Structure formats: structure tokens, C-alpha cells
Amino acid sequence: MPSDRRLEREAAKRRRHRRGQAIAAVSSVVVLGGLATLILTSPGWPEVRETFFNWEVFKESFPDVLRAFWLDVKIFLVAEVAILVVGLFVAMLRIARSPAMFPVRLLSVVFVDLFRGIPTILLVFLIGFGVPALRLDGVPTDPVILGAIALVLSYSAYVAEVYRAGINSVHRGQRDAALAVGLTERQAMRHVILPQAVRRVAPPLLNDFVALQKDVALISILGPLEAFREAQIIESLTFNFTPLVAAALLYLAVTVPTARIVDRLGGTEGAVR
Amino acid sequence: MSASADGIVLDIRGVTKSFGEREVLRGIDLGVREHEAVALIGASGSGKSTLLRCIDLLEEIDDGDVFLDGEVITDPAVDPVAVRRRLGLVFQAYNLFPHLSALENVVLGEMRAHGVDRAEAEERGRALLARFGLAGREDDRPDNLSGGQQQRVAIARAFAARPRALLLDEVTSALDPELVGEVLEAVRDLKGEGMTMLIATHEMSFAREVADRVAFLHEGRILELGTPEQVLSSPKADETRRFLRRIQAN
Numbered sequence: 116m117p118s119d120r121r122l123e124r125e126a127a128k129r130r131r132h133r134r135g136q137a138i139a140a141v142s143s144v145v146v147l148g149g150l151a152t153l154i155l156t157s158p159g160w161p162e163v164r165e166t167f168f169n170w171e172v173f174k175e176s177f178p179d180v181l182r183a184f185w186l187d188v189k190i191f192l193v194a195e196v197a198i199l200v201v202g203l204f205v206a207m208l209r210i211a212r213s214p215a216m217f218p219v220r221l222l223s224v225v226f227v228d229l230f231r232g233i234p235t236i237l238l239v240f241l242i243g244f245g246v247p248a249l250r251l252d253g254v255p256t257d258p259v260i261l262g263a264i265a266l267v268l269s270y271s272a273y274v275a276e277v278y279r280a281g282i283n284s285v286h287r288g289q290r291d292a293a294l295a296v297g298l299t300e301r302q303a304m305r306h307v308i309l310p311q312a313v314r315r316v317a318p319p320l321l322n323d324f325v326a327l328q329k330d331v332a333l334i335s336i337l338g339p340l341e342a343f344r345e346a347q348i349i350e351s352l353t354f355n356f357t358p359l360v361a362a363a364l365l366y367l368a369v370t371v372p373t374a375r376i377v378d379r380l381g382g383t384e385g386a387v388r
Numbered sequence: 389m390s391a392s393a394d395g396i397v398l399d400i401r402g403v404t405k406s407f408g409e410r411e412v413l414r415g416i417d418l419g420v421r422e423h424e425a426v427a428l429i430g431a432s433g434s435g436k437s438t439l440l441r442c443i444d445l446l447e448e449i450d451d452g453d454v455f456l457d458g459e460v461i462t463d464p465a466v467d468p469v470a471v472r473r474r475l476g477l478v479f480q481a482y483n484l485f486p487h488l489s490a491l492e493n494v495v496l497g498e499m500r501a502h503g504v505d506r507a508e509a510e511e512r513g514r515a516l517l518a519r520f521g522l523a524g525r526e527d528d529r530p531d532n533l534s535g536g537q538q539q540r541v542a543i544a545r546a547f548a549a550r551p552r553a554l555l556l557d558e559v560t561s562a563l564d565p566e567l568v569g570e571v572l573e574a575v576r577d578l579k580g581e582g583m584t585m586l587i588a589t590h591e592m593s594f595a596r597e598v599a600d601r602v603a604f605l606h607e608g609r610i611l612e613l614g615t616p617e618q619v620l621s622s623p624k625a626d627e628t629r630r631f632l633r634r635i636q637a638n
Contacts, residue, residue: 291446292483296497296545297473306500310487 169357176349176358183345184365187331190263190341194331195324197267202274207304209279223275230272236333239265243337262334270327277319281312321377325370332366342366392458395421397584398443398553402452403462404608405435405442412438414608415452420553423582427595427616430605431631436588437480439605440555443586444477457552473501476546480558482538484530490517490541491526494548502549509548516544520574536567543574553584560591572598592635596620604628 117125154160208216208223230238242265247256255261285308293303335344342365346358392399398420405413412435420426428436441447443454445461445468454462461471484493494516495509504512517526520540530538539559546554556575560568572594579585579598589595595602595616602619604612606627612619623629 286483288479288481288483289485291441292479292485294446294469294472295444295475295477295479297469297501297549298497299469299501302500306496307485311485314487 166354167356167360169355172353172355172357173361176346176353177361179349180342180346180358180361181365183340184342184362186259186339186341187328187366188369190259190266190334191324191328191331194263194266194270195327197263198270198274198323198327199320201267201271203278205271205275206278206282209275210282212300227272227275230268231276233269235266235269235330236336238269239333240336241265242268243334258337259334259339262337262339266327266330266334270323270330273323274320277316277323278312281316282308284315285311318377318380321373321380325373325377328370328373329366332362392455394419396455397422397424397457398586399455399458400439400443400452401455403439403442403449403454404451405438405447405449412608413442413449416605416608416610418603418610418613420584420586422584424600425579425583425585425587425598427599427602428586428588428605429590429592429595429602429619429631431634434605435608436605437557440477440557440586440588444475444555445471446477469501473497473549474552476549476551476554478539478542478546478554478556478559480561482530482535482542482562484538484542484545486530489527489529490522490533490537493530493541494544497545498548513544513548516548517541519577520544521570534567535563536570539563539567539571540574543571543578547578547583553586554578556585556587556589558588558590560589560594590635592620592632604631606631 157163205223205226208219209227211220233241239262243258243261246254246261255264282304289307289311290303293307294300298306331341332343335341335347338344340348342362343359346362349358350356396419398418400416400418403413403416404411416435416439418426428439430436438447442449442462449462452462453460456471456474460466484490485496488496491510491513494513495504495506498504498509498512499506514523514526517523520543522537522540522544525533525537525541530541533541539562543556543559559575560571563571568591572591575585575587575594576598587595587599597616599616601614602612602616603610604619604623604625604627606625611625612623612628619628620632623632
């Protein structure tokens with residue numbers, strides 16, 4: 116039998132909880148309702164609804180945009196794997212200590228500075244049009260492949276820095292302990308430091324993955340028929356922007372779930388509760 | 389492998405070490421004989437940890453040399469990995485690998501550094517954990533273990549490959565008082581087996597009980613070296629007396 120004092124506390128706690136829920140509900144209605152009213156009553160809304168949210172056009176164009184979107188999915192899946200590998204490789208080169216590795220270390224610094232410093236869209240443009248112009252044998256000329264390479268270079272530079280931060284965040288005592296049990300520097304990295312570092316940087320790595328999923332659309336400037344490009348083509352034929360909204364929804368369909376995974380990995384901070 | 393002709397496993401001769409301007413070791417001479425346990429006592433900052441780290445080649449010494457079984461190990465030409473494989477070091481803060489289970493912590497070195505196959509390493513690792521009272525905890529991550537349990541896993545890890553000498557760096561300093569006993573019990577157990585040990589410690593009663601000799605370190609030098617009786621009960625140097633008084637006051 117709980118004491119009166121305890122019942123009183125529990126009742127107060129319930130009241131506080133109910134009041135909190137009521138406030139959240141009211142403020143949501145006010146803010147979201149206000150926003151909706153603002154948009155729906157704006158003078159241009161009828162035209163916007165017609166050109167951006169046209170159900171007929173949506174139904175008509177969605178299958179084509181979806182088909183084109185598979186190309187995006189394929190590109191970012193392949194690019195992501197390549198980025199994780201290249202990024203790790205660049206990070207490893209950068210932290211290599213031996214004097215013989217000096218030039219390699221320098222190259223990895225240049226790699227990161229260069230590819231992180233150039234806007235991704237410019238990189239896609241330069242590689243997509245520049246590399247075929249060299250007319251070298253055996254070098255790919257397919258714009259999909261060249262675009263993917265540009266994305267891999269750009270994102271690997273970021274990811275290399277994420278890995279490096281993770282490696283540096285593992286306490287020095289871990290390396291000491293690994294060496295003390297007789298491991299070589301390389302084994303200590305492989306079996307002790309990297310596993311801990313990768314676990315720690317999984318959320319920022321996934322975060323970059325979300326960014327990559329959207330940036331695949333940049334390849335469209337080279338011509339491949341991916342979702343954004345396909346939607347643009349339909350738009351230019353119908354003078355209706357709804358296909359672009361359809362494409363936007365498809366990008367959201369992959370980025371939002373990934374973002375929720377990031378939230379889960381990084382604890383619950385930032386997640387909507 | 390065996391001790392040098394005079395029975396000395398670890399021979400430290402004239403070792404000095406500075407960090408920048410700060411001289412931490414100012415000429416250490418100490419020989420640890422086979423099956424002997426030598427306790428290193430002294431205030432924080434007297435150089436105990438640094439000496440142990442230098443012997444395990446985690447720090448490079450400035451002058452002097454250290455010999456293991458009569459062979460110099462502090463020569464720049466010597467492969468530090470091979471030397472570390474013949475020594476065991478237990479850290480004050482345990483430094484267990486947090487991503488590995490207790491058993492994986494114990495067998496990692498055996499498997500990767502000594503080429504023992506997994507089945508054999510795990511069998512020995514289980515037996516070792518059981519010996520230190522950790523039967524049933526093999527699959528626990530360090531996070532799920534108490535400080536005393538973690539330090540016993542760390543001792544098992546350092547001992548797993550049967551090192552020629554075990555270096556213990558204040559293995560009870562990070563522990564809650566009620567957990568000190570179980571860790572000291574593990575060290576006592578190894579001493580009973582005849583393990584050669586160099587033990588940096590703040591536990592004077594333990595040093596008296598387990599150590600064959602006690603070395604008092606003061607400002608990077610060994611000021612006094614002798615049996616526990618000599619050093620702890622009738623110290624000659626003023627500094628030793630002062631240090632022991634301070635320790636007892638706590």
C-alpha cells in the first residue's frame with residue numbers, strides 16, 4: 116500500500132505530464148496551422164497548387180521518375196562503398212608515421228584539401244567533361260561512371276577526415292596496451308584502434324551518406340537520366356513542376372530513414388520524441 | 389629462455405629519462421632476479437611509472453641500458469615488438485580493450501603476437517580467468533565488470549603469454565578500497581608460482597608481504613634498496629622516513 120505522500124507525488128507527476136502534452140498539442144496546432152493558413156491563403160496558391168502539386172501530373176510522371184531514381188540508388192550504393200574504402204585508405208596514409216611515408220602523407224593532405232575544397236558540382240563538371248576530353252585509352256567516358264568518380268573523390272576527402280578524427284579520439288592507453296601485449300603498430304591499428312574509432316564515427320559517416328544520397332542529383336549535369344533529370348525533362352514538356360516534387364519525395368524516402376538511423380546510433384538526442 | 393648466469397632476469401643500469409626539461413629518471417640501477425618480486429615505492433611523480441614504461445619500451449630512454457636475460461633490450465637496433473612479447477605490463481587504469489570481451493582481451497596477444505591458434509588460446513584464457521575468480525565472466529565487456537574484475541582481466545591478459553617478467557604499475561590505485569584485496573590476491577597468486585615481478589605500488593603492507601626487496605624511488609633515483617624489513621621498518625634515508633610517515637598518515 117503506497118503512502119499518501121507517494122500518491123500525491125504521482126498525481127502531481129501525472130498532472131505535469133498532461134499539462135506538457137496539452138501545451139505541445141496547442142503549440143503544434145498554432146504553428147503548423149498558422150503556416151498552412153499562410154500558404155493556402157497566399158494570393159499565388161491556386162497557381163502553385165496547379166503547377167507543383169497537380170495530382171494528375173503526379174500520377175502520370177511518377178513511374179518515370181521512379182524508374183530514373185533506381186539509377187540514383189545504384190550510384191549511391193556503389194559510391195558509398197567506394198567512399199568508405201578510399202576514405203579509410205587516405206586516412207591511413209595520413210597518419211602513417213614512418214619517414215619513408217612522407218610523400219604519401221603529403222599526397223593525402225593534398226587529396227583532402229583539393230577535393231574537399233572544390234564545390235562538388237564543379238568537380239562533377241570538371242571530371243565529367245575534362246576526363247573524356249583527354250581521349251585516353253581505357254579511361255571511362257561513361258558520364259555515370261565519371262560522375263560517380265567525382266562524388267567518390269569529393270566525399271572520400273570528408274570521410275577520410277572523419278576517420279582520422281575517430282582514430283585520434285581513441286585514448287593513447289589503448290595503443291600502449293596493444294603494444295604491451297606484443298602487437299605490432301599495424302596490428303594495434305587493425306585490432307584495437309580502428310574497431311573503436313569506426314564505432315565512434317558511425318553517426319557522422321552515416322550523416323555524410325545522407326548528404327551523398329542527395330548529391331547524386333548533381334550527376335544530372337552530365338546528362339544521365341537520373342530522377343532529377345527525368346523530372347526536369349517532363350517539366351519542360353508539360354510546363355508543370357509536379358515531377359520535381361515527385362523526385363523530391365523519392366529523395367526523402369531514402370534520406371529520412373537514414374537520418375533516423377543516425378539518430379538512433381548517436382543516442383536519442385535530436386530525434387523527435 | 390633463461391636468466392643470465394647471475395640469475396638476473398631484468399637488469400637496469402644507469403637509466404635516465406627526461407621529458408623536455410624535466411628529468412624523471414636520473415640514473416636508475418636495479419637488478420631483478422629470477423622468481424623475485426621487487427616493489428617500487430615512492431611518491432607520485434617519483435618516476436615509478438616511467439621506469440616501467442621504459443622497460444616495456446613504450447618510452448625511449450636517454451642513457452643507460454636495460455638487459456632482459458642478459459641481452460640488451462634498449463638498443464635502438466633491437467626490435468621493440470619482440471621485447472614486449474617477452475614482458476607483461478599491467479596498467480594503473482587497466483586499459484582493457486572496451487570493444488572486446490574479457491576472454492578476447494586475454495587471448496588477443498597470444499593469437500596475434502604469438503601465433504597461438506584460437507582454440508588453444510581460448511582454452512588457456514578461460515582457465516586463466518577462472519584462476520583469477522572470473523569464471524562465467526568470459527563474454528562480458530569491460531564496461532560490465534567492476535574495477536577489480538577489470539584489473540584481474542588485465543593481469544590475466546599480461547600473464548597469458550607467460551612473460552619472463554611482469555611489470556605492475558600501481559594496479560590498485562584506481563580501485564575502490566573494497567576491491568583492492570581481490571586484485572592483490574591475483575598478484576599474490578602469481579608470486580606463489582614464481583613469477584618475476586617489478587611492482588610499483590602504494591600498498592605498503594602488500595609490498596611487505598609479497599616483495600622480496602623494496603626500492604624507494606625519490607626524484608628519479610633509488611634512494612634505498614633492501615628487504616621490506618630494512619626499507620619499511622628501519623629506513624636509513626630521511627626522505628624514506630618522511631615518505632612512509634606521509635603514507636601512514638593517510
